[in-house]
Amino acid sequence: MADSQVAGRSITELKDPLRPRFSWFTDRWIAISFLTPTMALLVFITVFPLVWSLYLSFTDWSVIRDANTAPTWIGTQNYADLLMNRRTWERFVVTGQFVVPSVTIELVLGFGIAMLLNRKFNGRGVIMTMLLIPMMLSPIVVALFWRFMMQGEGVLNYYVVNLFGSDPVLWLTDRWVAPWSLVLVDVWMWTPFMMLISLAGLSAVPKYLYEAAAVDRASGWFRFRHITLPMVAPLLLIAVIFRTMDAYKLFDQALVLTGGGPGRFTQTASLYLYDLAFGQFRTGEASALGYIMLIVIIALANLFIRALNSIKATE
Amino acid sequence: MQKSKFLTKVLLVLLIISVLSGALIPAVAQDKPNLSIVWFAWPPCDLLSSIVTEYEAANVSVSCVPIGQWRDQIFADFAAQGGADAPILDSQFMGEAVAGDHLVELTDWMQDNLPYDDYNQVALSYYAEVPQGSGRLYSVPMMTDTRMLVYRADVFEAAGFEPPQSWSELLEQAQFFRDSDLIEYGFATHWLNDGDLVQTAWNHVLWSFGGDLWDADTYTVEGVLNSETGVRAIEFAKELVATAPVGAAGFGFDETVGAMCNGSTAMIEIWYGFGPAFTDPEGCPYEIAFAVVPGEDAHYISLGGMGISVSRYSPNQEAALDLVAWLQSDEVQLEWAARGGFPGRTSILASDSFLNAAPYNPSFNEAFALVRDFWNIPEYAQLLDVQGEYLSLAISGQMDAQEALDEIAAEQQEILDNAYPDGPPQG
Numbered sequence: 001m002a003d004s005q006v007a008g009r010s011i012t013e014l015k016d017p018l019r020p021r022f023s024w025f026t027d028r029w030i031a032i033s034f035l036t037p038t039m040a041l042l043v044f045i046t047v048f049p050l051v052w053s054l055y056l057s058f059t060d061w062s063v064i065r066d067a068n069t070a071p072t073w074i075g076t077q078n079y080a081d082l083l084m085n086r087r088t089w090e091r092f093v094v095t096g097q098f099v100v101p102s103v104t105i106e107l108v109l110g111f112g113i114a115m116l117l118n119r120k121f122n123g124r125g126v127i128m129t130m131l132l133i134p135m136m137l138s139p140i141v142v143a144l145f146w147r148f149m150m151q152g153e154g155v156l157n158y159y160v161v162n163l164f165g166s167d168p169v170l171w172l173t174d175r176w177v178a179p180w181s182l183v184l185v186d187v188w189m190w191t192p193f194m195m196l197i198s199l200a201g202l203s204a205v206p207k208y209l210y211e212a213a214a215v216d217r218a219s220g221w222f223r224f225r226h227i228t229l230p231m232v233a234p235l236l237l238i239a240v241i242f243r244t245m246d247a248y249k250l251f252d253q254a255l256v257l258t259g260g261g262p263g264r265f266t267q268t269a270s271l272y273l274y275d276l277a278f279g280q281f282r283t284g285e286a287s288a289l290g291y292i293m294l295i296v297i298i299a300l301a302n303l304f305i306r307a308l309n310s311i312k313a314t315e
Numbered sequence: 316m317q318k319s320k321f322l323t324k325v326l327l328v329l330l331i332i333s334v335l336s337g338a339l340i341p342a343v344a345q346d347k348p349n350l351s352i353v354w355f356a357w358p359p360c361d362l363l364s365s366i367v368t369e370y371e372a373a374n375v376s377v378s379c380v381p382i383g384q385w386r387d388q389i390f391a392d393f394a395a396q397g398g399a400d401a402p403i404l405d406s407q408f409m410g411e412a413v414a415g416d417h418l419v420e421l422t423d424w425m426q427d428n429l430p431y432d433d434y435n436q437v438a439l440s441y442y443a444e445v446p447q448g449s450g451r452l453y454s455v456p457m458m459t460d461t462r463m464l465v466y467r468a469d470v471f472e473a474a475g476f477e478p479p480q481s482w483s484e485l486l487e488q489a490q491f492f493r494d495s496d497l498i499e500y501g502f503a504t505h506w507l508n509d510g511d512l513v514q515t516a517w518n519h520v521l522w523s524f525g526g527d528l529w530d531a532d533t534y535t536v537e538g539v540l541n542s543e544t545g546v547r548a549i550e551f552a553k554e555l556v557a558t559a560p561v562g563a564a565g566f567g568f569d570e571t572v573g574a575m576c577n578g579s580t581a582m583i584e585i586w587y588g589f590g591p592a593f594t595d596p597e598g599c600p601y602e603i604a605f606a607v608v609p610g611e612d613a614h615y616i617s618l619g620g621m622g623i624s625v626s627r628y629s630p631n632q633e634a635a636l637d638l639v640a641w642l643q644s645d646e647v648q649l650e651w652a653a654r655g656g657f658p659g660r661t662s663i664l665a666s667d668s669f670l671n672a673a674p675y676n677p678s679f680n681e682a683f684a685l686v687r688d689f690w691n692i693p694e695y696a697q698l699l700d701v702q703g704e705y706l707s708l709a710i711s712g713q714m715d716a717q718e719a720l721d722e723i724a725a726e727q728q729e730i731l732d733n734a735y736p737d738g739p740p741q742g
Contacts, residue, residue, distance in 0.1 A: 063394035064415045065693070151570070152562020173565035175713045259383065261508045262564070263708040278387045280697050281394070 057287035064281040071284070078288035088289070090264070091272040092296070097179055098268060099247040102186045103240060109187065110194020111236065115228075117195070118202040135192045143256035146185045147172065150257070175265040178258050182266055185253055190243060197239035201232035233311050241304040248297055269293055348634040352623070353378045353392070353399035355385035357568070358591045359458050362655055370641055373634050382510045382568070386696065393417040393628070400629035401638060403457055405621050406441045407511070411693040412624070413445040418453045419625040419632060425452055428640050433660045435459060441688050442622035442659070446740070454622025455639055456659025458588065461608075461616045461682045462519070463675055465575055465593055466582045468604035470498050478606035482523060482551065485582070485609055489558035492581040501558030503574040504584040507567045508707035511699055515617040516584070517706060518689060519608065521548040522615035528689055528702075529727070534739045536727040541720035549709045549716035556710060564711035575599065584608055586619045587682075590675045591655050605675035607682045618686040620657065694734050701726045 057078055059071035082088045117128060134142065149155045150171035157168040171181045205228060213223045251270040254260065260267030260275075267275070273293065277286035350373045354360040360379035367375040378399065380388050386408055392398020393415060404412055412418050421443070425431055438456040445453055464485075466478060474497060479485035489501025505512040518528065526544035529536045556563050560574055572592045574580040576599035593603045608616050623642065625635045641647060648658045652669035657679065663669055664683075670676055690698050702723050709719035 064390050064411065064417075067394060067396065067415060067417075152560055152565070157561065168561045170562055170564070170711075173562055173711055175708065259507075259509050261704075261707055262711060262713060263508075263704050275700065278391055279700060281390060 053287040053290060056284050057291055059284045061284045062281050063283045074284070078285045079292065082285065082289055082292060087264075087272070088292075091267055091269045094179070094264075094266065095248060095250070095268045095270075098182055098186070098250060098266075099244060101180075102183045102190075102247050103243045105183070105187050106191045106194045106243060107236065107240060109191045110196075110239075111198045111232075113191070113195045114198035114202055117199060131195060132192045134189045137189070139189070139252045140256055142185065142189050143253040146181075146188075147257050150181055172258050173262050175262050178262060178266050182250070182254055182257060185257065186247065186250070189253075190246075193243065194236075194239055197235055198232060201235035202228065204235075205231045230311075234308060237304060237308045237311065241301060241308075244300060244304070245297055248293075248300070348373045348631045350375045350401065350631060350635055350638055351378060351399040352376070352401045352403060353380060353385075353389060354403040355380055355382040357382070357586075357588055359588045359656055362651070366642075366647065366651060366654070367638075369647075370638060372637060372641070373631075375638060382512075385510070393626070396628045398626060398628065400631055400635040401623050401625055403621050403623050404454065405511070406618060406688055407691055407695045407699070409442070409445050409453060409622075410691045411695055413453055414693040417627055419627055419629075419636075420451060420453055421455065421625070422450065422452045424636060425455060428636075429455065429643050430660065430662075433662050435659055435661050435664065435683070437683070437686060438620065438622075438659045441618055441686070441691070442620065445691070447691060454624040455643055456620070457623040457642070458620045459657045459659050459664070459683060460586050460588050460619030460621075461679075461686050462515075462584055462619065463587050463590070463678065463682060464582060464584055464606040464608050465675075466604055466606065467498065467575075467580075467601055469602040470581050471604070473497055478604075479609050481609050482520060482611045486551065486554055486558075489555060489582060493558040498579070498581045500560050500574065500580040502555050502582045502584070503559040503563050503566060503571055503580045504555075505566050505568055505571045506552075506556060506564045506707065506710055507570075508703040509567060511703075512567060513707050513710065514689070514699060514702050515619070517548065517552055517710065519615050519617040519687065520552055520611075521545060522687055523609075523611040523613050524548045524551070525612045529731075531690075532739070534731045534735055536731065537724045539724075540727070541717070541724040545720045546716045549706070549719065552710045553712055553716075556712075564707065575603065576601070587657060587675060587679055588619065590673050593675075594673060605678055607678050607685075610685070614685050615687040616682055616685045618688040620659075622659070694730055697730045698727050701730070 056071060058073060058075060060074050060077070061071035113131065117124060151157075152168060152170065154171075156171060160166050160169055169177060172178050209227050209231075210223060213227060218226075249270050250268050251274065254266055254268055254271055255274075258266040260271045269289070270293075273286055273289050276282050276289060352363065352367070352375065354363065354377065356379040360377060364377040364379065367377060378388075386405070389398065389402045389404060389408070390411070392402070393412070404418075409418075434456055438459045439452070440447055442456050443452040443454040445451060464478060470492065471477070474488075474491065474495070476488055476491075479488055485502065492498050492501040504516045506516055507513060521528070521544070524544050524547055526542055526548055527539050530539050559566070560579055563570075563574075566574070568585070568589065571583050571585050572589060575583045575593065578601055590605075593599050593605075623639055625632055625639065629635050642651075643660070645663075648660055648663045649666065649668045652658050652663050652666065653672050655673060658664060658669065664680055692698075705714060705719040705723045708714035709716050
């Protein structure tokens with residue numbers, strides 16, 4: 001029997017009024033309509049530039065010189081030129097000389113401070129907040145005020161001369177000192193990050209393990225070596241991965257503090273890339289260097305992840 | 316419920332107001348085109364920002380970017396086929412900009428719309444003509460500039476010195492001041508490797524000692540730059556740095572001005588464009604005088620200053636040209652001169668308005684007659700980069716002078732040979 005009628009429309013129609021009009025708007029279409037804007041944006045601002053720059057890395061195109069002409073395909077010439085150029089290797093050595101000491105010192109200092117703060121005492125919150133301030137500042141601002149402090153007659157040299165009776169230090173213009181000045185600023189800024197992650201790891205270590213160790217009269221070193229360190233290690237390694245990747249990209253601080261100088265003794269791979277891309281506008285070569293840097297960082301990250309997995313496997 | 320309805324109404328009203336204001340404001344502003352100028356941050360840029368507020372035919376904004384990013388900003392804008400309508404380019408950028416076809420040619424326009432014969436021909440040639448000698452003009456001299464010697468008149472008087480007549484005399488005086496009780500340091504300038512700072516500070520020492528950066532006819536660097544004269548010019552610069560405040564090898568503009576205005580240094584050398592910094596009694600409370608930078612075996616001074624161009628990518632090229640014409644009018648040029656600018660027109664440079672505007676202006680015309688510029692070719696940025704790297708190391712005593720010059724010569728020669736395998740361009 002047919003549906004009973006109300007004002008000329010069936011009861012079924014009144015109960016589900018959307019069905020006839022939007023029956024084509026299935027769950028699949030809803031999903032597509034929600035995802036499309038995001039996907040379009042992602043393709044436009046991420047995927048397309050990535051693919052386009054990959055293509056440009058195989059051409060000798062310059063965005064200034066050849067703005068109105070099509071790129072000329074030169075195969076792997078840019079990669080070969082860069083890899084055979086001693087300048088490229090020097091820039092990676094400079095980067096390594098910055099990354100290794102920076103991350104190592106930050107790890108040791110950050111973990112040490114976290115150990116000190118991993119107990120209850122008056123003023124702990126205030127001290128922690130103050131310690132966290134550097135990493136919350138803009139890197140450019142940090143670099144600017146360190147640059148003022150590191151000038152020939154800046155506040156650092158005031159203390160060097162008056163407290164230690166030493167000659168002023170050329171913090172930013174001496175080829176041997178300038179790289180360490182970059183490390184100093186980075187350590188000042190990012191040690192709190194290591195501290196924060198370490199503290200999160202330390203506070204997650206179950207207390208009963210320490211209690212059991214105390215019952216067994218285990219020494220402080222034994223507790224640190226066999227309880228604290230293994231429990232915190234995975235988190236520390238993640239922090240090291242983050243810091244390594246970040247330090248490897250160092251650009252803003254080095255640009256403001258030394259501009260890559262003196263000479264090119266603090267010109268990191270990122271600064272070199274900037275110089276190629278926007279100083280000399282060698283777009284094809286700069287794109288190739290960008291991909292070389294990407295490959296290096298992916299390789300490094302994989303090494304760290306393998307180490308992380310092996311630590312987890314032994315737990 | 317009532318509260319929610321009220322909030323909805325308020326939001327609706329705000330929305331309507333914002334939509335209407337968004338629609339109306341452009342309608343009002345559309346009467347005038349919007350024009351933009353890009354320059355680097357220094358006193359003349361601030362002055363230009365102030366002067367263009369008097370222009371009634373367009374809304375003009377002036378962007379004063381840090382000098383280190385100045386060239387990058389302009390060329391990145393060119394790459395994006397946008398940016399300022401009227402960029403102010405350094406003379407050395409011109410070759411690269413014209414080769415990339417980023418600027419509107421102004422040869423005919425200048426002759427029809429500006430007092431062409433009144434322009435200082437040296438300024439016109441260096442700032443506007445690409446290639447030099449071709450007669451094709453791509454900018455209008457906006458700010459002529461060169462370097463001046465700024466010294467402490469009271470300290471010089473106490474020492475019984477006159478302004479130095481040669482670089483050797485300048486060094487002797489600087490060493491005297493460093494070792495005396497009259498003042499702490501002798502001489503400072505911007506030896507920093509940023510932009511073209513160290514290069515422009517050193518190049519005219521080299522030229523005045525009789526050396527050269529390259530052979531512009533054959534595009535040869537090797538054997539020209541890395542000569543005995545070149546080594547002598549670097550060794551001389553090292554001796555100058557030794558009379559300067561600590562860390563002088565890393566001095567930029569601010570630190571150089573500061574060395575004079577904090578009372579620590581007897582002499583500095585800097586662009587005339589920074590002159591207003593030394594005539595402000597609050598910022599620089601010392602008895603300061605000005606002189607022409609000396610020569611040695613020859614007498615050259617690094618060229619500064621630059622012209623204003625019109626971008627090929629400007630949607631308002633006609634309006635931009637009108638703005639340039641207005642900036643070059645007698646009235647504005649006289650105001651530009653009176654308020655601290657350095658015009659490119661000889662009649663204005665000779666006017667009382669200019670000569671009486673600042674205590675350093677009377678020496679400007681003498682100094683500008685001695686100017687010399689460096690490579691005005693598309694490979695300028697690469698050549699500059701190489702020179703800055705090794706020169707800054709050598710001048711700060713961290714690299715042997717001969718080794719530094721050999722490295723510069725070899726790398727610059729390679730750049731030129733790669734760019735011009737068949738030799739220098741003809742015509």
